[in-house]
Amino acid sequence: MIVGKIPIRTHVITEKDDIVDVVFKYTGEIAGPGDVIAVAETVVAITQGRAILPETVRPGTLAKFLCRFPGKDGSLATPQAMHLAITETGVPRIFLGVAAAAAGKIAGRKGDFYRVAGRHLTLIDDVAGTMWPFQRHIILGPKTPQEVVDRIKDATGAEAVVTDVNDIGNVDILAASNGIDGKALIKELEDNPFGNDDQQTPIVVLKMAE
């Protein structure tokens, strides 16, 4: 049973950090066997160098064309973000996604693009989607999240998850170490213990009863 959720404030994490070192540094004295360390997917991605300055992206014709179709408040409404999505998932799969989205539209269904083109594309945060100093960056989803949680478990002895949580209670667990009850954990993260994006608490330790 979870007896407490401890948001962990860290320094501003950049691509110079190793995520496992960061987690160990800030939770080594706090989390033990049985506890769960939850890490926000955005910082995992940032440490992997996946925060991209849009000025460095040269969108092709396809990206310029396709970015007109998704919702304007979504994450792929700019040519640069669409270009990165194409690079992430490959041109054929993007086309399959577009075809699915078109069919979905006729059927009055939403979300078919991501279901076909890849769930990982929902993790792309367009500019202004992340806290300072990354407000000018497009942030891709993290790579190999399973490897990250396994390394965190090795280093700390605690269970670990990489998760995407937002203020409206949507919780997505990207990867979890093998001792975790995913369903119970989603409920515990629905109140977004990470706080809003300027609180600099990308790690939460869920303490279990001893």
Add this chain to the structure above:
Amino acid sequence: MFSQKQPRITNIWSKVIESDEAYFTKVVVESTGAYKYSVGRQGNDIVLIGAGVVANMPTGPIEVNDGLVSDITLHESRPDAATVTIHMEHPAGYRVESSEGIPVRTAIFLERSTIAGLLQGKKILIDPGHGGKDVGGKGPVNLLEKNVVLLIANELEQLFRQVDASVLLTRKGDESIPVHNRLKMAKDERADLFIGIHTHTDNNCKVGGTAVLYKASSRESLDLAKLVKDELIRKLKLTDRGLKGSRKFAVLEGIPVVEVEVVAITNWVEEGLLRSPTFHKRAAEGIFNGITKYYATTDGNKKVKV
């Protein structure tokens, strides 16, 4: 065992609490266990000294800039003692509450009545630019200036209402109102300040940042513009595009006038920022802080009671 380890400070955060009965800044220090502490005053600043507790989080300042608290600094004075200094912009009364649990939370409530006092009896006219057929600037994706400035103006109005200041908007909806009518409203209503809310439009989509226009040859308008711009930049951390005098407000004799260009809507990163309700709120807070600072520093208000 966990409970026998030395308590560690894991997080410090603050929030402005606004309700009908209360108006204060709540500063919370979270730790993995309870420890002995004392809270006292050093000048205007409030200092919490904890014994037998260590910092788990980075030491140093955390920016707050909420108009009352400028920053909160964590410092390890000895290996087993930590000091939390709340740097204040104005003096304020406080009380402390602790709650058990994991984490243990020590909360310091700071009264914001000084800010209310500074704005007492003032009448502020907020002018969200453009409206109706006049859409103003356009973002590269789809946002329109007339819509986003209204959202920011509404947030700003809320902040003034909270301190019982008298506040008016030149438009509440998507209406087209000629500029001379807006200025006339300031005169007719005998407003103390005229605050225009706009975004900048530039042919170069790389140009971005915050600028403030002010009524040319008005010392008060220039002072106000400087403070509003500085406080906005502290909040939004955008490029400083400077201050510009403008002759178009000359008809408003005796009323300080500023026109805030919060961001450049034509910069597509900044258009992205304008989609976020949090950003509208922070922009409003920056403008509000600049205005309260103006009243805290102008001669007529130096003797405001605390």
